[in-house]
Amino acid sequence: MAVHCPSCGSQFVVAKHLAKTVGGTAGLIGGGTLGVMGAVGGARQGAAFGAFAGPVGIGVGSFSGAVIGGLLGASSGGLAGAEIGEHIDKKVLKNYECNHCHHQFAESDLVMSEGN
DSSP states (O other): OEEEOTTTOOSOEEEOOHHHHHHHHHHHHHHHHHHHHHHHHHHHHHHHHTGGGHHHHHHHHHHHHHHHHHHHHHHHHHHHHHHHHHHHHHHTSOOEEETTTOOEEOGGGOEEESOO
């Protein structure tokens, strides 16, 4: 379905996805930070448990735990933030902009038609 501008009828309409981008970025940073913090706390406990492997084992375990925790936290936080942002784009913001007349409008104002 093609999106038409409710003001001028042009098909040159783009979705801005501002809240989705901001929410995804904030979730990525926050989730990554929390993931690393949790991994660092777990690495301390793992260091006490894995002390039999020596300093190399403790170092490798701590580093890999922090990296994996950070990646998992960042990905889950980013996805959650993007999902929340997408709902804000749809329900609150004027997410669409016409490239022809520069009119900004919400999803509720969309005029849809079959075709390109």
